[in-house]
Amino acid sequence: MTLLALSGIRKGFGAVAVLHGVDFVVEAGEVVGLVGDNGAGKSTLMKIITGIYRADSGTIAFGAQDIAPLDPGARRQLGIEMIYQDLSLARQQDVSSNIFLGREPTRKLFGLFPGFIDKAEMDRRAAVMIERLGAHLPSINRSVGSFSGGQQQTVAIARALTFNPKLVIMDEPTAALAVREVQSVLELIRRLKREGIAVILISHRLNDVLSVTDRIVVLRHGRADANLVTAKTNMNEVVSRIVGGGDASAAAAHEQGG
């Protein structure tokens, strides 16, 4: 079953055209790697999926629904979550405020005034979620900015997983992590797949991409240039598709070594 289908997506910023008609499909429960050189348009494409940007033309469907007119909040409601490379955390707020930002559970104060945030409920559910991820945080009542990079990553992941998403987009989730932490993120992606959640993984670390994905889409000069089944491809082919011939073999040798 097709979960997400983009077709003919074009997007430009002023005079600069970034995407020239991208077709991109994600099946339900599939892990898709999205790779490409810097400036290939990966982040722009993802922001069009989450609704931060509007495409200039093209269609975007989630399940059977046309989601082009929906704002980011509505798309999150449908089950599209994104973990940004900069994590997009509110650093002066605590853990549960970040996890529930924009979707806070509310109750009536004294059974009269509606719209009050149920902070106790938020803290309880946040603690459960952090526990489930097997992570250790100093305190969920501390501001997120006081945490280490890995701990902040945990909060960002917990935020993405708390509302039973159908699709999780991860933008360079392992770029800033220590080796041990990288493995736990990759294991998490495998677990999401087992739970039937689709994942789009954007990464420059091709070893990571080759080890966890079902399919790899190569974005090049604003087009989906290649669509490779991970089991039937290798580092050489992926790298040559990214750089487009030329120095491909040298680049591939470098990646293999690293």
Added chain:
Amino acid sequence: MNPEIAKSGYWAQAQRASVERLHIRLESLVVLLVLSGVMAMLSPFFLSFSNFLNILLATSTIGVLAIAATFVIGSGGLDLSLGSVMGLAGVVGASVAVNLGAPAPIGLLACILAGAAAGYINGQLITRAMVPAFIVTLGMLGLARGLALVISEGRVIYGLPPVMVYVGQGRPLGIPMPVIIFLATAVIAHCVLGYTKFGRHTLAIGDSEAAARAAGIRVERQRRILYTLSGALAGLAGMLFMARINSGDPTAGLNYELTAITAAIIGGTNLFGGRGSILGTMIGALIMGVLQNGLNLLAVQSYYQQMAIGAVLILAVFIDQYQLRKESRV
């Protein structure tokens, strides 16, 4: 126990706990107590119930403006037009009641609506025309003051109906009306900022606009509401002041934005947004009130008071920045 916490001293722990649970800065509370102690020693009149009410009465106008400043600065914005809009609101209310002969409640409502209108224009220009808040509200500072002078033809409007005067001078149960309205506003604002979606989203926007946007918060819409709210509160402050002095004075609220923003900042509002609490701002406003009241009791010229407030603002921001630098170095 976490070793990181164990290492830090008692003061740092207490500070962290107070900032994270009560959202106030402990220093501001200490400053308020020390300042009150010094004033009590210097003047025999300071420690009396009537002087306490005096301080609250003098703080009520500034306090309402400081609440507005807390919301806007907490969201990463800035409203320099608070004092001018307050002056405009008083003149509009007095003019509606005296010159147009409208009933008193309409006159009072006109103050708040005039303020809200000015704030609404601020919000529209900032979010739709993309002019920086600093420039828009600085422009509004001039526009609103000028309009107040035009409407009043540069003169003070006298002769308010008794009901309007009661809002400023009435004393049900011996407590001045402005104090009651100010405290009620503070309680509501405290609940809204601390415990509602609107309040938490306000601080989230000030903390990280990108995070708020990614979370689906409609940032521009929220900003427009915030500036309108700020204007409405400035209107409320203008209403209180007008009723208290029993006239619409076009020069009312001159330089009040300085005091209001100072109160919010020393109350723990982060100058760049993301952190702030009404409880802290109330402490800040009381520091301003005690400072002015004490200097008045000591018969210090008001020119020096202006200087003191300006110096306190710079000092408060310096301490804040110094602590931030120190923390990031650890």
